[in-house]
Amino acid sequence: MNDFYNIRPNNEPGRHFCGYGPVSVLVQVTDRQGDSFSGVAIPLCGSVPPFAFSSFTQLTALLDELCDELGRPVRSEALNSFSGNSTPLRWTPAQPVTARKLGHFTIEILYRQNQSLQGRIIVPDREETPAGRQSFRSDIELLHLMREYMS
DSSP: OOOOOOOTTTTTTTTTOOOOOOEEEEEEEEEEEEEEEEEEEEEETSSOOOOSSSSHHHHHHHHHHHHHHOOSSBBOOOOOOSSSOOOOOHHHHHOOSSSSEEEOOOOOOOOEEETTEEEEEOTTTTTTTTTGEEEHHHHHHHHHHHHHHHH
């Protein structure tokens, strides 16, 4: 079984390959306090294991790291860093939630521009309606859509 601590860079043999479409991640929310969500994110790619997140900020940072690992979608420009050396993100492997979850939905990441993710959020049982498949152009819009769905 692959471990996030042993993920190889994209230029080495054995890298993760999941096709050429958008990066899709099933998000299972297990706890919510205000705008803070925690739970498990399950990449819909056979070789990438699920990982835990404890806040919305951590979720978006881990999704960005996942896109870097998969090599898509490519960033539109280099990441601006104002703090100098940043501490690397810690991937916490997790199991999918089967018992208590507040909600679940799929996030499809189509683009990474202007230091933000762009894509779609798809809510099960509502995906055929406009409210079940909505686009977001920034992390803030994604947060609003998650908040709207979880209320």
